[in-house]
Amino acid sequence: MTRDKSPVGAVRPSQILWTYGPGALIDLPSLSVITMGNDRWEKDRCIPIEEARLLAAVRNVLGPQVEGLRVPPFQQSEEVEAFSAEALIGVPVRPFPRWLRCVKCGLLSEYDLGLFKIKEDRFRPENTRFVHEGCKGSKGNLPAKDADAVPARFLMACRNGHLDDFPWHYFVHSGPSDCKGTLRFFESGASLQTENLWVKCDECGASRSMAHAFGKAGKENLPQCRGRHPHLDRYDDDCGEQARAVLLGATNSWFPITLSALAIPLSRDPISQLVQDGWDYFEDVESEAEVSLVIKTLKKSGALPGIDKHTASAVWNVVATRKTEQALLQVIKTAKKKFFLTSFVAYDVASILTALAEATERGVEISMLLESSDAHGGGVSVDAIGHMKKALPSAKVFYWREKTDAFFGGKVHAKVAVADEVLCFLSSANLTGHAMEKNMEAGVLIRGGDIPRKLHQHLEALITTKILERA
Structure with missing residues (x-):
C-alpha cells in the first residue's frame, strides 16, 4: 500500500x-x-x-x-x-x-x-x-x-x-x-x-x-x-x-446511484452471445488459428467465462459472419448528422436497433427505405415498415410508392447504409438476424471519396422526386 x-x-x-x-x-x-x-x-x-x-x-x-x-x-x-x-x-x-x-x-x-x-x-x-x-x-x-x-x-x-x-x-x-x-x-x-x-x-x-x-x-x-x-x-x-x-464508519457517508435496465439477449444461441459480449477480443482476428490463441488467452484470464467450452472452428464461424454486422454498426456509430439505410426486409436485429436508437439520442437524423409488406402492396410478408416506426418513432421511414408499368412488381432490393455522405456500406445482407449472424454474406465498406456522397444524394433525390414516400 x-x-x-x-x-x-x-x-x-x-x-x-x-x-x-x-x-x-x-x-x-x-x-x-x-x-x-x-x-x-x-x-x-x-x-x-x-x-x-x-x-x-x-x-x-x-x-x-x-x-x-x-x-x-x-x-x-x-x-x-x-x-x-x-x-x-x-x-x-x-x-x-x-x-x-x-x-x-x-x-x-x-x-x-x-x-x-x-x-x-x-x-x-x-x-x-x-x-x-x-x-x-x-x-x-x-x-x-x-x-x-x-x-x-x-x-x-x-x-x-x-x-x-x-x-x-x-x-x-x-x-x-x-x-x-x-x-x-x-x-x-x-x-x-x-x-x-x-x-x-x-x-x-x-x-x-x-x-x-x-x-x-x-x-x-x-x-x-x-x-x-x-x-x-x-x-x-x-x-x-x-x-x-x-x-469513521458513519452509515450516511456514502450512497450509490442505482440505475436498472431490462437485459434482452442480442443473440439466439450461447456462442453468438459470447462473441457479441466479447467482440473487443475478436474484432481483429483474421483466421481460425488466431481465434484459437484468443480463446487460450481468455481461458487463462477468465475474461469471457464459457468461451473455452466451444471449439475454435465454431467461434470462428460466428466471428466471420459477425463481420457484416460490425461493419454496419460502425457506419451507424460514425454518423453525426445524417444516416440513410435501405433494406428489403428488417426484423430480429436487436443490436442494430439499439445502435440506431443511440444515434437518434445524439441528434442523428435517421432515414430508412424498406420494402412494403404484402398487405400494403409490397413483396414481403413481414410488416418491416410498421415495426420500424414503432421501434424508432423519430426515424423517417420511406417506401417505394406507386410504380409505373415499367417497374410493376419491382422490389426494394438494395442494401445500403450511408453516414454523413462520407462513409457507406454496400452489402448483400438484409437487415435480419440470420443475415447478421448465420448467412454467408459479402459487402464493402467505403470511406471518403465520391461514392458515399453521390449515393446519399441519389437517395435524397428519390425522395425529392417523390419516387419514395414517407410511410
Whole structure:
C-alpha cells in the first residue's frame, strides 16, 4: 500500500456496487481504506459488459464521456498463491484517513511521515496493519516495543460530497499556528463520549476536547471545506460549504446511484452471445488459428467465462459472419448528422436497433427505405415498415410508392447504409438476424471519396422526386 501493492482484505463483489464503491470508506479489522476512482483500476482485468440500455441510462445521468460498463476486477479462484501476481488482483484502495493513532502512547500522525510502518500479511491479508515501531509509551519510560496503530476515527465532510482528513493541528491550536509539535490522542474518562476524548500538542501544551468539533462549536472551531476528493487525488475550487466533523464508519457517508435496465439477449444461441459480449477480443482476428490463441488467452484470464467450452472452428464461424454486422454498426456509430439505410426486409436485429436508437439520442437524423409488406402492396410478408416506426418513432421511414408499368412488381432490393455522405456500406445482407449472424454474406465498406456522397444524394433525390414516400 505504501511503496507497492499489498492485499489488505476482501469484500463481496456486490458490496463494491452497493456499499464500497469509488470514494467509499472500508472499515477493515486493522485498517481504514478508501476505494480509489475507477481511473486507477486495471482496465484489462475488468470484463466488459455489453448492455446498451443500461449504458444509455448511465450516460443520461453522468454524460457521454462514459465509454462503457465493466465488472470490477476479481480473483478467479479462492486458492491463490500468496506471492503470485494473481494475489494482487483486486480493486485499488488507499489508507484513509491518513492520520493514525498509536494505541499504546497515543501518538497522532499521518502514516506517510514515517512514524508508522506497514506490516503486511500475505497469507491473511485482513491482518495487514500499521505499527508504531519501538514505542516507549506516552512518558517514554517503557521498553521499546512495536505497538499497533489504528485509524484516527474522525473525518471532515460536506454536503457537496467532499471528504477530508480531520484538521488536527488547526483544531488543537484553535486555528492556524506555526507550532508543529507532536500530537497525542487520549481518553480522560470511563466512557468514549466526545467530551472524554482529547487531543494534545506535546510542544506547546495546547489541548482540546473533541466535543468542540461537533454542533455549533464545530462550526466555530473548524475550517471551511477544501473541496477534496481523496479517491481522485483532486480538489474542487470554491466549495463554499461548511465542513462538518463525522465519525469513521458513519452509515450516511456514502450512497450509490442505482440505475436498472431490462437485459434482452442480442443473440439466439450461447456462442453468438459470447462473441457479441466479447467482440473487443475478436474484432481483429483474421483466421481460425488466431481465434484459437484468443480463446487460450481468455481461458487463462477468465475474461469471457464459457468461451473455452466451444471449439475454435465454431467461434470462428460466428466471428466471420459477425463481420457484416460490425461493419454496419460502425457506419451507424460514425454518423453525426445524417444516416440513410435501405433494406428489403428488417426484423430480429436487436443490436442494430439499439445502435440506431443511440444515434437518434445524439441528434442523428435517421432515414430508412424498406420494402412494403404484402398487405400494403409490397413483396414481403413481414410488416418491416410498421415495426420500424414503432421501434424508432423519430426515424423517417420511406417506401417505394406507386410504380409505373415499367417497374410493376419491382422490389426494394438494395442494401445500403450511408453516414454523413462520407462513409457507406454496400452489402448483400438484409437487415435480419440470420443475415447478421448465420448467412454467408459479402459487402464493402467505403470511406471518403465520391461514392458515399453521390449515393446519399441519389437517395435524397428519390425522395425529392417523390419516387419514395414517407410511410
